[in-house]
Every structure is written in structure tokens, then in C-alpha cells.
Amino acid sequence: MAELGSGRPQDDGPVVAARAGVGEARRRRALPARPGLLGEFERVKRLARSVVVLCDHCDTLAGIRVCLACDVRIKDAAEAVPSEKVSPSGGALRSGYVHAECANEVRRAR
Helix, strand or coil: CHHHHCCCCCCCHHHHHHHHHHHHHHHHHCCCCCCHHHHHHHHHHHHHHHHHHHHHHHHHHHCCCEECCCCCECCCHHHEEEEEEECCCCCCCEEEEEEHHHHCCCCCCC
């Protein structure tokens, strides 16, 4: 991640956010195993969320735009539309982009 942020100002928003994400992932990785199946599930779920966030930071720093609906790279900016309210995990709201065809597709719970 450090290579992706090199050449940018230290106070650049995406660099600061990525640095915070790395710190949080390291903190979560250092947490000891929790007792019981549910406790360990919660610990591992937090680690998994950190992995997803770090992937998003890498994409942002590399200038890669990924569709929030289908998780496929958006190659041409003309085929993307802004998506202001998407809940990828944990109920968190996140702005980003979706393919124009994904924006019009009806999604059903599986």
C-alpha cells in the first residue's frame, strides 16, 4: 500500500484513509482468539471486513473503479453512474459507481 501512496502528499485524503485502514487491520490482526464459536466468528468477521476495506483502498490509490453492484471493474467512465447509497456490508453507506446496466437491474436476496 505504501508504494501506491508514494508520490502523493502525506495529507492526501485517500492516503490518510488507507493509512488508517492499515492501522485498524493490524490492530484487529493482533487481537487474541476469542472464546466460543460465536466469539471467534465475530473476531474473524472483523478481520474479513478489514481485508475488504484494504482492497478498496488499494483500488482507490491505483485509480481502479469497481462496480459496487457486481464487483467487476469499470473500464470506461462513460459506462458508470454514481451510486450514493449502497450498503456493501455492516450497514455502512458508501458512495461509488455502478455500471449503467447494474443500476437498472432489480436485485433480490439470495
